[in-house]
Amino acid sequence: MIxxxxxxxxxxxxxxxxGRLSDVPLELMSKGRSLxxxxxxxxxxxxxxxxxxxxxxKLVRHGADKVYVxxxxxxxxxxxxxxxxxxxxxxxxRKPQIVLYGxxxxxxxxxxxxxxxxxAGLTADCTDLQIGDHTPPGSDQVHKNLMLQIRPAFGGxxxxxxxxxxxxxxxxxxxxxxxxxxxxxxxxxxxxxxCRADLNGLALPLEILQSQRRQKKVNLKAARIIVAGGAGVxxxxxxxxxxELANCLGAAVGGSRAAVDLGYVDHDHQVGQTxxxxxxxLYIACGVSGAVQHRAGMSESAKILAINTxxxxxxxxxxxxxVVGDLKEVIPRMIKAVRSGAGAKA
Amino acid sequence: MGYDCIxxxxxxxxxxxxxxxxxxxxGTVNRAALPAIFNPEDRNALExxxxxxxxxxxxxxxxxxxxxxxxxxxxxGLFRGVDRAILLTDxxxxxxxxxATSYILSCAIRRLxxxxxxxxxxxxxxxxxxxxxxxxxxxxxxxxxxLEEPAVxxxxxxxxxxxxxxxxxxxxxxxxxxxxxxxxxxxxxPPAARRMMKYKKARTAGEVxxxxxxxxxxxxxxxxxxxxxxxxxxxxxxxxxxxxxxxEADLAWCGRLGSPTKVHRxxxxxxxxxxxxxxxxxxxxxxELVTELIEEHTFG
Ligand SMILES: Cc1cc2nc3c(=O)[nH]c(=O)nc-3n(C[C@H](O)[C@H](O)[C@H](O)COP(=O)(O)OP(=O)(O)OC[C@H]3O[C@@H](n4cnc5c(N)ncnc54)[C@H](O)[C@@H]3O)c2cc1C
Numbered sequence: 169m170i171x172x173x174x175x176x177x178x179x180x181x182x183x184x185x186x187g188r189l190s191d192v193p194l195e196l197m198s199k200g201r202s203l204x205x206x207x208x209x210x211x212x213x214x215x216x217x218x219x220x221x222x223x224x225x226k227l228v229r230h231g232a233d234k235v236y237v238x239x240x241x242x243x244x245x246x247x248x249x250x251x252x253x254x255x256x257x258x259x260x261x262r263k264p265q266i267v268l269y270g271x272x273x274x275x276x277x278x279x280x281x282x283x284x285x286x287x288a289g290l291t292a293d294c295t296d297l298q299i300g301d302h303t304p305p306g307s308d309q310v311h312k313n314l315m316l317q318i319r320p321a322f323g324g325x326x327x328x329x330x331x332x333x334x335x336x337x338x339x340x341x342x343x344x345x346x347x348x349x350x351x352x353x354x355x356x357x358x359x360x361x362x363c364r365a366d367l368n369g370l371a372l373p374l375e376i377l378q379s380q381r382r383q384k385k386v387n388l389k390a391a392r393i394i395v396a397g398g399a400g401v402x403x404x405x406x407x408x409x410x411x412e413l414a415n416c417l418g419a420a421v422g423g424s425r426a427a428v429d430l431g432y433v434d435h436d437h438q439v440g441q442t443x444x445x446x447x448x449x450l451y452i453a454c455g456v457s458g459a460v461q462h463r464a465g466m467s468e469s470a471k472i473l474a475i476n477t478x479x480x481x482x483x484x485x486x487x488x489x490x491v492v493g494d495l496k497e498v499i500p501r502m503i504k505a506v507r508s509g510a511g512a513k514a
Numbered sequence: 515m516g517y518d519c520i521x522x523x524x525x526x527x528x529x530x531x532x533x534x535x536x537x538x539x540x541g542t543v544n545r546a547a548l549p550a551i552f553n554p555e556d557r558n559a560l561e562x563x564x565x566x567x568x569x570x571x572x573x574x575x576x577x578x579x580x581x582x583x584x585x586x587x588x589x590x591g592l593f594r595g596v597d598r599a600i601l602l603t604d605x606x607x608x609x610x611x612x613x614a615t616s617y618i619l620s621c622a623i624r625r626l627x628x629x630x631x632x633x634x635x636x637x638x639x640x641x642x643x644x645x646x647x648x649x650x651x652x653x654x655x656x657x658x659x660x661l662e663e664p665a666v667x668x669x670x671x672x673x674x675x676x677x678x679x680x681x682x683x684x685x686x687x688x689x690x691x692x693x694x695x696x697x698x699x700x701x702x703x704p705p706a707a708r709r710m711m712k713y714k715k716a717r718t719a720g721e722v723x724x725x726x727x728x729x730x731x732x733x734x735x736x737x738x739x740x741x742x743x744x745x746x747x748x749x750x751x752x753x754x755x756x757x758x759x760x761x762e763a764d765l766a767w768c769g770r771l772g773s774p775t776k777v778h779r780x781x782x783x784x785x786x787x788x789x790x791x792x793x794x795x796x797x798x799x800x801x802e803l804v805t806e807l808i809e810e811h812t813f814g
């Protein structure tokens with residue numbers, strides 16, 4: 169734990185694997201930028217790994233004022249213990265007020281270990297972060313300009329706002345895909361600060377015998393339009409309709425967990441709490457009931473069109489457009505209308 | 515040789531069955547109106563431990579931290595095969611965040627032989643996945659998160675396959691370790707009928723006192739509670755109860771005081787509902803919808 173430090177910077181842990189930056193730290197930059205600006209402090213990225221220096225520029229272009237680069241052969245590949253040591257040493261030395269991590273498998277392995285070692289607070293899986301004041305119940309002491317850590321809980325049935333006013337830094341993991349990725353600004357300049365890691369003598373208890381990564385087959389996060397199918401599609405055969413509509417709109421294909429479990433579509437396409445979080449310009453949900461876990465991954469879409477036989481389905485509660493009907497009839501009609509340019513005014 | 519395994523399990527509200535009554539007017543959760551269940555991935559943690567004992571011998575101890583009602587989780591563990599069940603309960607542990615919870619669990623586990631500590635990856639009420647790693651840190655042992663296949667043990671080493679999202683990692687480490695277990699790691703065995711017959715009579719001291727009070731209509735006499743507990747213990751039917759005193763926890767690190775994170779506000783998610791524009795499912799209706807989407811440049 170470090171003492172409350174109002175001048176402390178806002179930090180983002182720049183997750184990378186094998187020299188490739190993940191999307192999350194870049195997504196976090198715009199939010200980190202606005203938190204840092206509100207607090208009047210710098211935004212810094214912490215970039216650790218074997219040879220990672222070259223990634224600093226990208227972090228700067230996305231909004232970092234500073235990049236702390238920590239290179240060491242023992243930081244590649246990732247291990248909980250070595251990264252925990254690096255983060256804890258840096259935090260103790262430079263006393264940031266906020267540290268953010270992506271809520272990725274790696275981030276959720278690392279951040280709790282760091283928080284425990286620092287005896288600091290950590291909020292998991294935030295979907296939004298703001299700056300605000302907090303007065304503890306039964307007290308009249310106002311803690312000003314804290315990070316409000318906003319997250320769903322209870323399977324998405326409640327939204328909790330968490331604060332940490334005394335055992336700093338204030339730390340949170342942030343769900344992938346919920347913060348919009350903004351355009352890099354090539355004219356931005358930042359400071360690259362090389363930091364030493366003291367890892368000699370640190371035991372690395374894991375021996376990594378084998379490691380296999382594969383690229384996802386689809387990039388749902390980048391899609392402008394997503395056509396998603398659920399259990400209501402009825403069969404793998406029928407799921408072709410979803411692909412056809414997507415093809416004719418230049419859209420990506422998504423699926424509910426039920427559709428994935430039924431084998432209609434691969435898990436890479438799953439949208440929701442345990443899949444990908446998306447925010448396209450248009451999300452077309454076909455035969456998806458709209459369970460909280462599904463909505464958690466798509467309710468931020470700019471426009472939502474729901475096609476469902478059940479007018480009481482929860483998906484309609486987040487929809488902007490709705491068609492109550494059988495998707496096996498509605499989708500072919502849509503395809504026809506799109507092909508003919510519909511009103512032909514566009 | 516056998517391994518001493520500890521399993522941490524949480525009793526959670528069944529978040530899939532949340533209805534209107536589950537939330538109070540003030541937006542807080544009415545836990546009483548929710549069915550309480552054995553956290554799903556903790557069942558996988560339990561199965562992982564039982565699997566280790568099946569293959570190598572040793573012991574499985576189940577710990578549940580929570581209110582007295584968490585005894586239910588411990589009974590379920592006994593039905594499925596644990597050797598020892600411990601309820602960790604104390605009013606002073608209420609509203610612990612993951613930091614305080616992992617501290618309290620670490621104090622309890624330090625008092626028990628432990629080669630492998632198994633936790634579910636995450637609980638369905640909080641979904642934080644933080645207690646496992648924080649507990650490993652406090653015990654000063656290696657953490658292996660996201661186990662997706664039964665682990666292999668050989669002497670003092672464990673080999674485990676971790677699901678790292680975009681793929682997997684096969685890792686090896688020396689014991690002791692803490693492993694967090696995913697749903698995909700195994701299929702939990704059903705409760706054994708014979709064990710159910712026996713252990714449905716298992717009780718905590720608190721339950722004994724309550725039942726005695728109900729029988730006699732007055733507060734239970736301590737001596738009689740103790741006598742009954744003694745009888746249960748002799749039959750192996752007493753679920754042990756530990757409090758913060760038993761585990762010599764430092765109160766500064768427990769409960770609200772020991773929790774760096776505090777709740778600022780809680781809002782019940784109300785669905786707005788019914789504010790979408792409906793188009794008929796006819797040729798005409800669908801064409802109108804598509805026209806509109808083209809006009810506002812969503813399509814094309
Ligand atoms: C911890 C946890 C995590 C989860 N994570 C996710 C996740 O990431 N993503 C996810 O999607 N789910 C997730 N789920 C599962 C989620 O709770 C739901 O079970 C799932 O989303 C349901 O999928 P569905 O809407 O396709 O199926 P259903 O709920 O079965 O809905 C099918 C819908 O299709 C409609 N329908 C049927 N026939 C037709 C037809 N001919 N034309 C039009 N409509 C039709 C029905 O009216 C119904 O509304 C998770 C659950 C848990 C417990």
